[in-house]
């Protein structure tokens with residue numbers, strides 16, 4: 367991946383999959399479809415709620431939260447009032463749940479938010495919460511199946527709340543062989559170039575602390 371692909375500003379590395387609908391790095395399509403086939407054999411309709419996401423989309427999420435137009439949550443999932451927080455406090459709160467534009471692993475096409483679509487057929491609206499994936503939750507069976515099977519297809523969970531500054535996301539899986547190379551290439555310098563030219567709210571504070579934010583939210587992940 368080149369710098370523009372790494373930061374979601376180009377999609378030349380991305381292929382569109384029709385069934386199930388998702389956008390993935392061209393070399394992640396086959397591994398994902400193999401994982402899906404194995405899940406299907408166990409009665410699981412494995413699909414991505416989110417796959418590739420570009421810089422513009424991540425920027426809209428970021429600016430929406432920073433401005434208070436989108437809900438901003440604390441670590442326990444309670445709503446925060448953006449207006450009462452300093453720019454630095456807003457940045458730290460957003461980064462618990464959302465990546466900096468240019469630094470989302472979804473830019474790479476290697477990462478997916480996985481669900482069992484069969485659950486939607488019962489009329490249930492999947493929210494992607496930890497409770498859904500926990501014991502007794504409606505996606506607990508998926509959680510266990512992925513624990514046991516995702517690694518043999520090359521997929522792992524980068525956000526487990528151990529090393530990463532991001533909150534645990536049991537639904538977020540990453541194709542290690544390609545994602546690890548991307549993580550190592552996405553340096554603070556590459557990220558700075560992507561952000562410097564963008565209409566990002568809180569940009570001065572982000573750029574002033576970029577090395578620290580990169581270390582906590584990009585470099586530090588829970589390794590495969």
Ligand SMILES: [Zn+2]
Nearest residue numbers: 416478479538
């Ligand atoms: Zn995700």
